[in-house]
Amino acid sequence: MPKRERTENVEHIGVSAAKAAAMIGVCERTIWKLAKEGAIRSVRIGTRCIFSVQSLREFVDGKKTAENASES
Numbered sequence: 001m002p003k004r005e006r007t008e009n010v011e012h013i014g015v016s017a018a019k020a021a022a023m024i025g026v027c028e029r030t031i032w033k034l035a036k037e038g039a040i041r042s043v044r045i046g047t048r049c050i051f052s053v054q055s056l057r058e059f060v061d062g063k064k065t066a067e068n069a070s071e072s
Contacts, residue, residue: 014043014050023053024060034059 020040021028031051034040041055 013053015053015056017049017051020051020056024056 015023017028017031021031024031031040035042035049035051040059041052042049043052044050
């Protein structure tokens with residue numbers, strides 16, 4: 001059987017709903033709502049739903065940009 005590689009230092013490109021919620025500071029229900037609305041990307045792999053870290057960053061950056069524009 002091949003030896004498993006250590007994954008502590010692996011940069012994740014997708015995370016669970018719970019981790020996605022924690023990353024942007026919202027509840028898990030909000031993550032599911034944003035995914036349903038198409039505001040963040042996700043992919044289903046078997047029974048798991050994985051949320052794109054890039055999509056989470058773009059969503060937060062877009063929200064910051066929109067807030068800054070409305071303050072001007």
